[in-house]
Amino acid sequence: MPVAASIAIAVVALIHVYIMVLEMFLWTHPAGRRAFGLTPAFAAASRVLAANQGLYNGFLAAGLLWSLLPGSPAAIAPFFLGCVIxxxxxxxxxxxxxILLVQAMPAAVALALWWLA
Structure with a gap:
């Protein structure tokens, strides 16, 4: 895989690790509430749902990081990038x-770089 595609995929994975941390661990803290524009009451009421959502973002990150390992199946990167899109x-x-700019656009750029390889 070309270096540019690998870097772009790593960036998308790191974005999803960050989102996972915000949703699973910081949802009710000031940083999490600020990132998602939440009131303290809404954050408290939706904490369990956000943690579940964060877990799925962690799975996306794990799949993208897996795609960067030597010997990973060729179709893994486009599959997980497609899921993100x-x-x-x-x-x-x-x-x-x-969300379109934060998640879908970086994944689309990474997929385009992967496809051009």
């Missing part, structure tokens, strides 16, 4: 357009 488009349509 679909999740980002769905999130943009249902929650916030910002």
């Amino acid at each position: 679909v999740a980002g488009v769905f999130g943009a349509a249902t929650a916030s357009r910002k």
Whole structure:
């Protein structure tokens, strides 16, 4: 895999690790509430749902990091990047357009770099 594609995939994975930490561990803390624009009451009420959502973001990160390992199956990177793109488009349509820029766009760039290889 070319270096540019590997770097882009690593960036997408790190974004999802960051999102996982925000959702699983910092949801009710000031940093988590600020990142998602939450009131303390809403953050407290939705904490369990956010932790579950964060776990899924961790799975996306794990799959992307797996794709960077030597000998990983060739189809792993585009599969997980596609999952991120679909999740980002769905999130943009249902929650916030910002998700399109934060999640889907970096994954689309990484997928394009992978595809051009």
